[in-house]
Amino acid sequence: MAATKQVNIAIIGAGGVGKCFLSQLEALSAKRPTSKLNLCYISTSKKALFNDEYTLNAGNILQDLAASTKAPLSLPQVADYLSVSPSKVVLVDNTSSQDVADNYPVFLSRGISIVTPNKKAFSGSYRLWQDIFTAASNSGAKVYHESSVGAGLPVISTLKDLVDTGDEVTKIEGVFSGTMSFLFNSFAPVEGSGGNWSAEVKKAKELGYTEPDPRDDLNGLDVARKLTILARLAGLPVESPTSFPVQSLIPKELESVSSGDEFLQRLPEFDSQMEETKAAAEKEGKVVRFVGSIDVASKAVKVGLEKFDKSHPIAALKGSDNIISFYTKRYGSNPLIIQGAGAGGEVTAMGVTSDLLKVLSQIS
Amino acid sequence: MAATKQVNIAIIGAGGVGKCFLSQLEALSAKRPTSKLNLCYISTSKKALFNDEYTLNAGNILQDLAASTKAPLSLPQVADYLSVSPSKVVLVDNTSSQDVADNYPVFLSRGISIVTPNKKAFSGSYRLWQDIFTAASNSGAKVYHESSVGAGLPVISTLKDLVDTGDEVTKIEGVFSGTMSFLFNSFAPVEGSGGNWSAEVKKAKELGYTEPDPRDDLNGLDVARKLTILARLAGLPVESPTSFPVQSLIPKELESVSSGDEFLQRLPEFDSQMEETKAAAEKEGKVVRFVGSIDVASKAVKVGLEKFDKSHPIAALKGSDNIISFYTKRYGSNPLIIQGAGAGGEVTAMGVTSDLLKVLSQIS
Numbered sequence: 001m002a003a004t005k006q007v008n009i010a011i012i013g014a015g016g017v018g019k020c021f022l023s024q025l026e027a028l029s030a031k032r033p034t035s036k037l038n039l040c041y042i043s044t045s046k047k048a049l050f051n052d053e054y055t056l057n058a059g060n061i062l063q064d065l066a067a068s069t070k071a072p073l074s075l076p077q078v079a080d081y082l083s084v085s086p087s088k089v090v091l092v093d094n095t096s097s098q099d100v101a102d103n104y105p106v107f108l109s110r111g112i113s114i115v116t117p118n119k120k121a122f123s124g125s126y127r128l129w130q131d132i133f134t135a136a137s138n139s140g141a142k143v144y145h146e147s148s149v150g151a152g153l154p155v156i157s158t159l160k161d162l163v164d165t166g167d168e169v170t171k172i173e174g175v176f177s178g179t180m181s182f183l184f185n186s187f188a189p190v191e192g193s194g195g196n197w198s199a200e201v202k203k204a205k206e207l208g209y210t211e212p213d214p215r216d217d218l219n220g221l222d223v224a225r226k227l228t229i230l231a232r233l234a235g236l237p238v239e240s241p242t243s244f245p246v247q248s249l250i251p252k253e254l255e256s257v258s259s260g261d262e263f264l265q266r267l268p269e270f271d272s273q274m275e276e277t278k279a280a281a282e283k284e285g286k287v288v289r290f291v292g293s294i295d296v297a298s299k300a301v302k303v304g305l306e307k308f309d310k311s312h313p314i315a316a317l318k319g320s321d322n323i324i325s326f327y328t329k330r331y332g333s334n335p336l337i338i339q340g341a342g343a344g345g346e347v348t349a350m351g352v353t354s355d356l357l358k359v360l361s362q363i364s
Numbered sequence: 365m366a367a368t369k370q371v372n373i374a375i376i377g378a379g380g381v382g383k384c385f386l387s388q389l390e391a392l393s394a395k396r397p398t399s400k401l402n403l404c405y406i407s408t409s410k411k412a413l414f415n416d417e418y419t420l421n422a423g424n425i426l427q428d429l430a431a432s433t434k435a436p437l438s439l440p441q442v443a444d445y446l447s448v449s450p451s452k453v454v455l456v457d458n459t460s461s462q463d464v465a466d467n468y469p470v471f472l473s474r475g476i477s478i479v480t481p482n483k484k485a486f487s488g489s490y491r492l493w494q495d496i497f498t499a500a501s502n503s504g505a506k507v508y509h510e511s512s513v514g515a516g517l518p519v520i521s522t523l524k525d526l527v528d529t530g531d532e533v534t535k536i537e538g539v540f541s542g543t544m545s546f547l548f549n550s551f552a553p554v555e556g557s558g559g560n561w562s563a564e565v566k567k568a569k570e571l572g573y574t575e576p577d578p579r580d581d582l583n584g585l586d587v588a589r590k591l592t593i594l595a596r597l598a599g600l601p602v603e604s605p606t607s608f609p610v611q612s613l614i615p616k617e618l619e620s621v622s623s624g625d626e627f628l629q630r631l632p633e634f635d636s637q638m639e640e641t642k643a644a645a646e647k648e649g650k651v652v653r654f655v656g657s658i659d660v661a662s663k664a665v666k667v668g669l670e671k672f673d674k675s676h677p678i679a680a681l682k683g684s685d686n687i688i689s690f691y692t693k694r695y696g697s698n699p700l701i702i703q704g705a706g707a708g709g710e711v712t713a714m715g716v717t718s719d720l721l722k723v724l725s726q727i728s
């Protein structure tokens with residue numbers, strides 16, 4: 001058996017995705033006793049576990065963390081702690097924190113590899129994007145973020161493979177939000193007439209498919225962030241997720257109401273607007289969907305409502321699935337399509353775990 | 365910039381896929397001057413280029429090869445030559461040769477990594493499969509074969525990621541042959557009535573979508589080989605591509621006719637059989653498709669005709685596209701789906717090139 005060096009794993013964040021990742025990591029370590037994955041640091045926003053030996057007791061991490069009396073280190077302190085680790089280190093950022101993201105260049109420049117589902121680092125300013133990849137390239141540290149788009153679906157790895165092997169990506173189009181997918185598949189189904197818009201939003205919230213305030217989904221920013229990431233990977237230097245047209249589905253009058261509950265209460269007043277949009281599509285034999293698209297040649301990135309033939313794969317999507325179509329020179333008129341659940345703790349953590357395995361194969 | 369060691373590349377095969385791979389490799393080397401990819405050996409079945417310096421003149425490889433007076437080394441000689449190379453070596457097998465495949469364990473055990481679209485090594489005897497992965501595991505050499513199923517589509521990498529991260533794959537189903545896809549999308553389209561079976565086969569052959577003798581597609585063996593590979597990756601120790609039910613679409617009476625041309629000439633006599641199959645599906649509001657499926661729990665692998673609702677993604681496939689659905693515990697009722705061109709020189713070579721990049725990231 002080829003020798004495998006020990007790798008130290010540091011984790012920031014133990015929420016929904018973080019918990020799923022921990023259990024996947026545990027299963028992984030059990031399955032590959034030779035891979036010597038060693039957890040050396042874990043923190044939430046309030047607590048942390050770490051020690052001078054860089055070795056945590058792997059048995060009951062979450063219980064130990066809850067019982068810990070240590071506060072988390074500051075991010076520069078985390079970098080200091082990890083950069084003198086006796087083994088190579090992978091930092092797993094399971095937060096959606098801009099603060100942590102802003103520190104990636106520091107971690108990477110000190111040789112600490114990063115895997116994360118956190119969109120903020122890759123969809124913030126273009127300057128941060130450049131700093132991240134320059135730091136990684138200079139130090140040889142790795143940075144993987146498959147789950148920042150489409151959760152565990154192989155979206156980013158596929159786009160990278162297309163670009164790296166010299167294909168010419170001409171267009172990327174798809175449904176990038178599980179929430180928007182669920183809403184429009186119910187509101188404007190291919191067969192039948194669907195419910196009222198406001199009723200569908202309420203139902204989605206009750207089923208846990210939206211953020212606590214549904215406006216955080218309906219403003220389109222989540223989709224805009226994902227499009228920013230893909231556009232940059234396709235070679236477009238997109239400045240930020242607000243530097244291209246993004247259609248918000250929040251009625252102007254409800255943008256500033258104080259709570260998500262009040263928003264939901266007043267949303268029915270605006271049902272007729274969405275009903276008109278649906279009817280206009282129906283008149284052409286089409287259905288309306290909330291999509292993002294990147295036209296690489298014209299450098300046009302946009303997010304918003306579009307009409308699709310009922311036989312189009314985007315129209316035929318089910319549940320809260322995502323679908324991403326890559327149109328390229330090699331693939332011709334029929335795109336390469338990836339489809340499936342694009343949200344959820346387990347599948348998001350899966351993207352993080354498979355990224356971790358890729359990093360391990362390169363550094364250990 | 366992190367230092368990158370030189371890697372020597374040896375190539376066997378310079379046919380359709382091989383030529384596309386060579387041009388992708390050339391583009392790659394031009395784009396990444398620091399990666400120091402060095403071509404040290406190339407051969408066809410008749411000729412070869414190599415020298416004691418392990419460095420070929422990269423300018424006009426195909427012309428130089430055509431002009432070469434050297435015969436190819438025997439496979440054990442290739443292994444000898446490469447195993448004393450001054451740099452690490454990746455062997456790119458762009459053939460579909462069983463002979464080359466049978467020698468993978470030898471190459472791997474001597475530290476030579478392999479990337480290939482050749483199905484034979486991974487769909488032959490289960491013993492060969494075990495020998496290959498044991499040799500790789502012992503020496504640390506890498507073996508990647510993305511293009512052995514679905515050409516450049518991320519099928520094998522996705523299945524590996526699912527398994528490696530601890531998901532439970534319950535079922536894999538799909539259309540795995542571009543030829544079969546084209547035939548059935550034309551013969552039994554979702555809209556309209558389609559042509560005669562024999563006429564569609566003839567058309568497919570004229571368009572270059574079939575093997576020279578179409579029976580080599582219609583016997584189902586190509587699909588059976590792909591299913592064997594996926595089933596093994598999903599954990600089933602499938603003995604060979606003939607150890608599970610495979611439906612051949614060659615009428616018994618035409619199995620032994622001497623040529624593909626005679627086969628095509630006589631095929632219309634059997635159109636009524638296929639017409640009945642189509643009509644039976646139509647009666648249920650369905651269409652017939654040639655699919656492969658793996659039920660992991662019941663260990664049932666099969667290849668043949670199945671009926672699908674017209675709204676099913678398999679029914680809605682276009683052109684000669686492949687579609688592969690992974691049903692897993694994490695993904696629940698809606699599968700993870702990969703769809704797109706599953707054949708063709710450029711996309712097959714793309715899978716080989718992206719595999720090469722993965723190996724390089726691990727060994728250089």
